[in-house]
Amino acid sequence: MSTHHPTAVLPAQILVVDDEPDLRTLYELTLLREGYRVEAASSVSEAWEHLDAGRFDAVITDMRLPDGLGMEIIQRIQKDQRGERCVVMTAYGSAENAVEALKAGAFDYLTKPVDLKQFRAVVASAVQRQPQEAVPAPRAATNTATSESRALPPQTSLGASALERLVGESDPMRLIKSHIAKVARGMAPVLVRGESGTGKELVARAVHACSQRSDGPFVAVNCGAIPENLLEAEFFGARKGSYTGSAADRDGYFQAARGGTLFLDEIGDLPLPMQSKLLRAIQERSVRPIGSTQEDTVDVRIVSATHKDLHAEVQAGRFRQDLFYRLNVIEISVPALRDRREDLPALCNALLARIAQDGGIPVPRLTSDVVARLADHPLEGNVRELENLLHRAVALNDGDELHLDFSGPAPLEAAVPSPVAAVVAPVRERPAARPAMPSDLQSYLDQQEREVLVRALQESGFNRTAAAARLGLSLRQIRYRIARLGISTPPGDDGLVGTLDE
Numbered sequence: 491m492s493t494h495h496p497t498a499v500l501p502a503q504i505l506v507v508d509d510e511p512d513l514r515t516l517y518e519l520t521l522l523r524e525g526y527r528v529e530a531a532s533s534v535s536e537a538w539e540h541l542d543a544g545r546f547d548a549v550i551t552d553m554r555l556p557d558g559l560g561m562e563i564i565q566r567i568q569k570d571q572r573g574e575r576c577v578v579m580t581a582y583g584s585a586e587n588a589v590e591a592l593k594a595g596a597f598d599y600l601t602k603p604v605d606l607k608q609f610r611a612v613v614a615s616a617v618q619r620q621p622q623e624a625v626p627a628p629r630a631a632t633n634t635a636t637s638e639s640r641a642l643p644p645q646t647s648l649g650a651s652a653l654e655r656l657v658g659e660s661d662p663m664r665l666i667k668s669h670i671a672k673v674a675r676g677m678a679p680v681l682v683r684g685e686s687g688t689g690k691e692l693v694a695r696a697v698h699a700c701s702q703r704s705d706g707p708f709v710a711v712n713c714g715a716i717p718e719n720l721l722e723a724e725f726f727g728a729r730k731g732s733y734t735g736s737a738a739d740r741d742g743y744f745q746a747a748r749g750g751t752l753f754l755d756e757i758g759d760l761p762l763p764m765q766s767k768l769l770r771a772i773q774e775r776s777v778r779p780i781g782s783t784q785e786d787t788v789d790v791r792i793v794s795a796t797h798k799d800l801h802a803e804v805q806a807g808r809f810r811q812d813l814f815y816r817l818n819v820i821e822i823s824v825p826a827l828r829d830r831r832e833d834l835p836a837l838c839n840a841l842l843a844r845i846a847q848d849g850g851i852p853v854p855r856l857t858s859d860v861v862a863r864l865a866d867h868p869l870e871g872n873v874r875e876l877e878n879l880l881h882r883a884v885a886l887n888d889g890d891e892l893h894l895d896f897s898g899p900a901p902l903e904a905a906v907p908s909p910v911a912a913v914v915a916p917v918r919e920r921p922a923a924r925p926a927m928p929s930d931l932q933s934y935l936d937q938q939e940r941e942v943l944v945r946a947l948q949e950s951g952f953n954r955t956a957a958a959a960r961l962g963l964s965l966r967q968i969r970y971r972i973a974r975l976g977i978s979t980p981p982g983d984d985g986l987v988g989t990l991d992e
């Protein structure tokens with residue numbers, strides 16, 4: 491099989507650095523068989539001779555070498571702003587080394603003894619070049635990137651528009667955008683931290699869109715919305731008949747995100763037993779669907795998010811330290827809206843434009859008085875609260891002016907019912923029309939839920955925020971349900987979470 495890069499005339503060029511002759515030969519032969527051009531070195535100094543003489547697409551290096559550490563090669567490649575992507579091979583069980591290498595700028599790592607299937611997959615991913623369609627980098631990225639800018643990947647239009655969707659030109663937002671453009675390059679896990687409603691998911695989407703995986707799926711999972719007994723099947727998939735009601739083989743999120751990004755939202759809500767299983771999946775890069783005897787290799791980049799203080803969760807014994815360490819290789823902290831008030835006018839304009847577009851109405855005029863009143867409001871729910879306030883203001887709009895209504899949360903935000911309550915409520919309201927006893931409770935409940943969701947979506951013009959508010963669900967919960975039930979929404983809606991997106 492030949493794995494030439496589709497846009498390159500020549501196959502990718504790879505430098506292998508390992509002091510063990512047998513292993514070096516094994517790697518060389520494996521790569522040659524894949525169609526790459528390969529050079530090999532047995533030490534740090536020999537590697538530099540090759541690197542001084544030419545450019546490579548990727549460098550695959552062992553960590554321990556006779557005259558130094560593979561890490562030195564990575565660091566120097568970073569320092570010299572060379573384009574080679576580095577993959578480091580670390581001894582089994584030395585998680586620190588892998589994490590350190592990723593932090594130092596390695597593209598990815600492999601654990602020894604190296605599984606050749608994984609080896610081929612990681613190398614294929616490392617030599618894959620950015621989509622060629624380059625457009626000028628967004629202002630924020632160019633303004634703040636200064637010395638980094640040469641090392642930044644060209645922004646694709648997907649990446650640029652994902653960064654643009656992240657409205658805000660305050661210093662912290664600019665920093666975040668330049669950070670996203672930089673970290674998007676590798677495979678290092680990213681943890682996005684920030685209060686609820688600050689835009690963590692938008693950040694995760696931007697990391698995906700700016701990465702060379704942007705052609706692959708973005709699968710978003712709300713770890714807090716999935717019933718505990720379904721977590722394993724949802725994450726890793728299940729074989730037909732492996733548990734009650736599983737009538738066919740089902741892929742899990744890991745399989746669905748193959749070649750793309752798996753976004754684990756509210757990671758702090760994952761129960762401890764599932765944390766162990768997730769850690770294993772990340773370490774082994776493979777998952778075993780329930781009822782299967784076979785492991786599925788996974789090729790996903792993990793971005794997670796939390797509004798919780800995970801350090802404190804670790805201290806309290808509610809979050810595994812080793813998993814935290816694995817997920818938190820790169821941290822992006824999204825500031826609360828109160829710490830970037832200067833973004834308010836731009837955010838209001840962008841949100842009003844979105845609300846108007848969703849509702850098919852002209853964009854209401856934003857007065858400085860409205861912005862000033864919003865700026866005086868605590869906005870503890872951050873951009874999401876701002877969005878809700880503007881939704882209500884648009885609904886109360888009398889044509890000339892936007893009327894702000896700070897009188898309280900949207901009626902249903904206060905009460906978040908259990909998943910079942912939302913489904914059975916309509917049935918309870920009509921006791922006279924008792925339906926026949928269902929022969930398959932799960933499909934019956936799914937059908938009920940689907941009808942309620944579709945109705946709420948239709949009645950809110952397919953605005954999921956509004957539909958969620960009507961049903962007492964969070965946006966996350968409604969997205970999860972929409973994706974789970976495979977409800978399609980019209981183009982223009984910003985996509986289904988749980989399946990692939992954008």
Ligand SMILES: Nc1ncnc2c1ncn2[C@@H]1O[C@H](COP(=O)(O)OP(=O)(O)OP(=O)(O)O)[C@@H](O)[C@H]1O
Binds near residue numbers: 685796837
């Ligand atoms: N910088 C921003 N520019 C434009 N819209 C934003 C921005 N930040 C957040 N939003 C909007 O605010 C809402 C909440 O954002 P998002 O879901 O990304 O927040 P979150 O931090 O992931 O929230 P949670 O912690 O509750 O999951 C979304 O509708 C999103 O589009």
